Amino acid sequence: MTAGQRFHDKVFIWPLVWSSFYAFHRAWPLVHENLSEMHYYALMRLLLVEDEIDIQRFLRSSLEESGYQVETASDGKTAERLAIEGPFDILIVDLGLPDVDGISLILRLRQLGVSAPVLILSARRSVDDRVRGLEQGGDDYLTKPFALAELLARLRNLLKRNSPPGAEATRYRVLDLELDLLRREATRSGEVLQLTPQEFVLLEYLCRNAGRVVTRSMILDQVWGMRIQPDTNVVDVHIYRLRGKVDGKGQQPLIRTLRGVGYVLKDR
Amino acid sequence: MSSRTGKPPMRSAAWRISLWATLAFACGTLLVFVFLHRFVADDIQRRSDAWLSGEVEVLGDVAERTPKDALYGRVVGEVAELAGKEVPNKAQTGSSSNDSVFFLQAGSDDRLKLWVGAGSGEANLQAIRASNILSDRPVDVRVSGFGTPFRVATIRMDDGSRIYLGLSERDELRVLKSLRLRFFFLWILIVLLGFGIVFFTTRRMLSHVRRITEAAAGIGHSDLNTRVPTTARNDEVAHLALTLNHMLDRIENSMHQLHTITDSLAHDLRSPLTAIRGKLEMSLSAASQVEQAEPIVSAIDEVDRLTEFLNKSLDVAEARADALRLTRIEIDLDELLRTMIDLYEPCMSEKGLQIRLRSAGPVMVSADAALIHRMIANLFDNELKHLSAGCTVTVRLEAGEQGAALQLEDDGAGFDPEVTLHLFERRVRGKESNGHGLGLAFIDAVARAHGGSAAASNRETGGARIAVTLPLASQREAGSAIAATRAAG
Numbered sequence: 001m002t003a004g005q006r007f008h009d010k011v012f013i014w015p016l017v018w019s020s021f022y023a024f025h026r027a028w029p030l031v032h033e034n035l036s037e038m039h040y041y042a043l044m045r046l047l048l049v050e051d052e053i054d055i056q057r058f059l060r061s062s063l064e065e066s067g068y069q070v071e072t073a074s075d076g077k078t079a080e081r082l083a084i085e086g087p088f089d090i091l092i093v094d095l096g097l098p099d100v101d102g103i104s105l106i107l108r109l110r111q112l113g114v115s116a117p118v119l120i121l122s123a124r125r126s127v128d129d130r131v132r133g134l135e136q137g138g139d140d141y142l143t144k145p146f147a148l149a150e151l152l153a154r155l156r157n158l159l160k161r162n163s164p165p166g167a168e169a170t171r172y173r174v175l176d177l178e179l180d181l182l183r184r185e186a187t188r189s190g191e192v193l194q195l196t197p198q199e200f201v202l203l204e205y206l207c208r209n210a211g212r213v214v215t216r217s218m219i220l221d222q223v224w225g226m227r228i229q230p231d232t233n234v235v236d237v238h239i240y241r242l243r244g245k246v247d248g249k250g251q252q253p254l255i256r257t258l259r260g261v262g263y264v265l266k267d268r
Numbered sequence: 269m270s271s272r273t274g275k276p277p278m279r280s281a282a283w284r285i286s287l288w289a290t291l292a293f294a295c296g297t298l299l300v301f302v303f304l305h306r307f308v309a310d311d312i313q314r315r316s317d318a319w320l321s322g323e324v325e326v327l328g329d330v331a332e333r334t335p336k337d338a339l340y341g342r343v344v345g346e347v348a349e350l351a352g353k354e355v356p357n358k359a360q361t362g363s364s365s366n367d368s369v370f371f372l373q374a375g376s377d378d379r380l381k382l383w384v385g386a387g388s389g390e391a392n393l394q395a396i397r398a399s400n401i402l403s404d405r406p407v408d409v410r411v412s413g414f415g416t417p418f419r420v421a422t423i424r425m426d427d428g429s430r431i432y433l434g435l436s437e438r439d440e441l442r443v444l445k446s447l448r449l450r451f452f453f454l455w456i457l458i459v460l461l462g463f464g465i466v467f468f469t470t471r472r473m474l475s476h477v478r479r480i481t482e483a484a485a486g487i488g489h490s491d492l493n494t495r496v497p498t499t500a501r502n503d504e505v506a507h508l509a510l511t512l513n514h515m516l517d518r519i520e521n522s523m524h525q526l527h528t529i530t531d532s533l534a535h536d537l538r539s540p541l542t543a544i545r546g547k548l549e550m551s552l553s554a555a556s557q558v559e560q561a562e563p564i565v566s567a568i569d570e571v572d573r574l575t576e577f578l579n580k581s582l583d584v585a586e587a588r589a590d591a592l593r594l595t596r597i598e599i600d601l602d603e604l605l606r607t608m609i610d611l612y613e614p615c616m617s618e619k620g621l622q623i624r625l626r627s628a629g630p631v632m633v634s635a636d637a638a639l640i641h642r643m644i645a646n647l648f649d650n651e652l653k654h655l656s657a658g659c660t661v662t663v664r665l666e667a668g669e670q671g672a673a674l675q676l677e678d679d680g681a682g683f684d685p686e687v688t689l690h691l692f693e694r695r696v697r698g699k700e701s702n703g704h705g706l707g708l709a710f711i712d713a714v715a716r717a718h719g720g721s722a723a724a725s726n727r728e729t730g731g732a733r734i735a736v737t738l739p740l741a742s743q744r745e746a747g748s749a750i751a752a753t754r755a756a757g
Contacts, residue, residue: 054539054543054546054547062546123538227638231576232652234612238615260552260568261568
């Protein structure tokens with residue numbers, strides 16, 4: 001190896017490596033804030049009912065970053081007053097409030113004509129029947145602690161569920177990746193990918209949430225239909241395999257791992 | 269648990285009780301009837317004796333006063349025949365001939381002087397002579413040619429002759445016979461009636477007890493809201509039901525307290541964890557350097573592990589106390605296992621492990637989906653963590669008498685012999701293990717909460733075996749059918 005080549009290594013390779021890291025970490029907040037969503041939900045008004053000041057603070061700031069207009073309440077009375085005063089598109093209600101049981105609050109608000117969907121935050125793992133009832137009524141629940149990405153995803157789902165249904169997509173296109181849901185066929189740059197049915201479902205889920213972060217528990221819930229938290233890397237292995245098939249040599253990697261958070265399918 | 273219709277009445281306690289009660293009742297009434305019969309028989313005898321004594325006196329008087337001429341026989345005979353028509357207990361027979369009464373006058377030389385009655389009277393006289401009647405009290409005399417004995421009263425005349433008046437006991441016996449027949453039918457009737465009453469009342473009472481038993485058997489395993497049925501009556505059975513319900517109230521109370529404790533514990537731990545995780549995620553999104561991001565990411569991982577540990581601990585604690593809140597739905601274990609294997613297979617083959625499923629088809633259990641999912645995930649995680657490359661995991665599923673049997677066998681190193689005995693206790697783990705030692709305790713707790721069991725052992729050929737049994741959905745339905753009949757009754 002000549003001195004010139006070594007010079008090339010030092011001068012051109014390292015800045016490239018560092019700039020790619022830098023680019024990733026600059027791009028990551030954009031991904032995290034779901035900029036693509038901001039455009040649609042910029043005017044979404046959200047009422048956050050949570051008595052823990054710490055949680056309220058970080059939820060508020062990350063929700064505002066994601067483009068929600070957030071009002072907060074620390075107890076049931078304030079929540080009731082705010083909910084009646086201004087119409088909200090969506091509510092986040094913690095079950096353990098100081099003055100009133102969260103579920104009673106929700107039922108009371110429903111009686112008062114507040115029809116916005118509710119995301120229930122619960123510190124209990126086992127969900128009691130009343131929460132189940134609300135879940136069937138179109139609301140959702142999330143147990144603490146949760147990943148912000150999951151909270152945002154569930155809010156999106158609730159809003160989507162309550163908006164008039166559009167025509168169900170039969171194909172997805174993310175950059176040069178195409179999914180035909182009817183023929184159960186995926187192509188990358190026109191080349192057909194050899195996917196197992198399970199891998200297809202996984203890729204479909206990633207495509208549906210292209211540009212947004214999905215956590216491991218969201219994948220387990222949506223793709224395998226289980227709310228479990230394995231302490232082994234079962235989901236990661238599925239993603240590695242899928243990535244091996246989707247992101248071929250010389251192609252732009254589409255499936256990104258966000259450590260500590262989850263995965264994202266790049267759409268730009 | 270026996271079903272309502274499955275048990276023949278012959279084997280019920282009500283049947284045995286009514287048999288014994290009826291036996292005692294039958295003996296008692298039989299005794300009463302025997303005494304009654306004797307009393308009636310004595311009374312009839314006394315009445316006919318009184319008639320005989322009275323009539324023989326009248327006849328003696330008549331014979332005394334009637335002049336002893338040619339008309340004597342006719343006069344006394346007429347009187348005797350008239351008397352014979354007023355015999356007590358006389359059967360209403362159409363025949364004019366009266367063979368139930370005879371009048372006989374024997375001279376002092378023991379020869380037949382006068383005879384009124386059926387036949388010649390010689391046989392009667394001989395029988396009277398043979399029995400040598402002297403007293404005034406009527407006695408029984410058997411006359412040859414007659415099936416039934418005669419009751420004979422006598423009186424001595426002044427001229428030394430004797431007048432005998434005989435009354436056949438045939439009518440008396442007939443009356444007694446018809447009495448006995450009536451008694452017998454009456455006895456049968458009241459014994460049957462008594463048996464019926466005893467049987468139905470005891471059965472009714474015991475059916476309350478049975479309903480309480482069935483209801484009590486259905487209670488437990490996190491279903492503490494229901495109570496055994498109570499009756500408005502203030503008897504022992506009602507007391508039993510009330511006592512059981514009070515006991516259930518107390519148990520539910522302490523269970524409720526346990527829930528409150530675990531809930532507040534969960535809340536107090538989860539809220540700070542939520543805040544920590546949220547703040548970490550926010551600082552992760554703000555971090556612009558790899559060096560900054562790395563510790564944050566590992567901190568988030570730690571928080572997630574701590575959360576899972578907390579969840580499992582609380583679940584194990586609640587399940588140990590039989591206080592796990594279950595929301596049961598029907599689950600096909602076969603399908604679930606296939607999905608699970610689908611999920612875990614890539615990870616296992618990555619580690620050089622093989623997994624095989626041996627299952628004959630759908631096995632339905634009625635269980636809490638979230639808990640069963642986590643239990644099976646735990647089983648698989650356990651294998652993943654402890655097996656070395658090249659091992660094979662065999663998953664067997666079958667539905668048997670005991671319920672759904674799920675077995676995981678591997679050909680790895682097996683359990684550490686030191687801990688084999690205490691596998692399901694909390695926090696027990698092998699030396700090499702890096703888990704928090706809750707996995708098996710959790711599996712055991714979930715199985716028990718569903719009314720099943722879990723067992724772990726080392727295979728003789730090497731390797732570990734974990735067997736979990738869960739009641740089948742059909743077995744549970746039998747239990748809830750009782751709840752339905754309880755609600756209906």
